[in-house]
Amino acid sequence: MPKALPVIDTTDPICCAPVAAAPMTDGDALEVALRLKALADPVRVRLMSLLLAGDEVCTCDLAPAVGVTEATVSHHLSALKKAGLISDGERRGMNVYYRARRESLGALCRVIDPACC
């Protein structure tokens, strides 16, 4: 991977023409790819699934559910957060609660769905 990938802000839901509509610009492709990368891992898919299903979950519940260390969960959650796919953690007592940002995931789907336009 010789070329370093540009660093851009991806916390907002993506907003660009659908992939299938016309050949995508370099910049838009990067926006899409970075968000997909955030989700392209089995552990992250399961985390998103858990967050989407139960609407507020804390790290201590997630870690045993997916079978990795809490440190690793924390790392994955921050990747999902940076991609705007989940909310900032909200501390309540000793726990930190996260929730999925459905609109961000939905926006991503609309962009890559070949039928969605």
Place this chain on the structure above:
Amino acid sequence: MPKALPVIDTTDPICCAPVAAAPMTDGDALEVALRLKALADPVRVRLMSLLLAGDEVCTCDLAPAVGVTEATVSHHLSALKKAGLISDGERRGMNVYYRARRESLGALCRVIDPACC
């Protein structure tokens, strides 16, 4: 990345319960993640976009369009092929033509779309 990711066949369109419906099994999450991984790169997003927009494109047109070597395009195309997102190349004369498999991409969208169920 200490643990090696299992190798499974991903050439067929994915078919499983939506991520948002219920906590996803390990196996299903892997199926989803592998397909997302195949698309989680700016070059691959652009390639898919080109294939979706023009319905049949050959490598020699793709390489200059995305700005990498033909060898690299070839590599990306085979990743997309392994994920079932594009068809096997069809040789015609000196060129090899590829086309997007919309139904595979569509199936992936339906699984990850939080609104799609």
Place this chain on the structure above:
DNA sequence: ACGCCTCCTTGACATATGTCAAAGAGGTTG
């Protein structure tokens, strides 16, 4: 046959990624 296309494979490489253990940072409860 020979040279010339287009394409794919291989090898090598620099970088990114996922994982954990260990150590900190915040908060709670004796």
Place this chain on the structure above:
DNA sequence: CAACCTCTTTGACATATGTCAAGGAGGCGT
């Protein structure tokens, strides 16, 4: 305060990934 929880950060690591140059493989044209 001190012991304890939960969670995040840091450091280190093994593996995966994206890229290219070089060399084949298949096909066309003279």
